[in-house]
Amino acid sequence: MAGLRHGGEYIAKWGCIVTLVYLISVQVLHACAIFAPNQDTAFMLSIVWTTVQMLVSTFFVNFSEVTYNNWLTQLRYISAVYFGFEAPVLNEFTNVKLSCSQGLGEEYMSFVLTAFPNLSGAQRAGIRTLTR
16 A cells, blocks of 8 residues: 555554454454354345444544534444544554645646646646645
């Protein structure tokens, strides 16, 4: 994976996080296989579990913007996927300072302009002001 922090501590933390999330997922699949009458039902139950985990993991729903049902925001703490997403982010970006004061480099600017070929002249000029 590109962009990981250098150092044995960060790599070991990342490996531990990935391993734990994998083990949790495998255990759920095994539990579904025990309780289900056949393999197809076990597979469907594990898909339901995965769907619920993804829905309450803050990957699709930004819980900081939920104002009506605040009790829904507490569901993220039952999601293994939430912790599986949150832990690598904290591992990578805790105590990291990123400076954007110099703007985009010319190589990145050419990529941005080719990625959006239908920009108007004014939009292209506005984007070019972001270069160094």
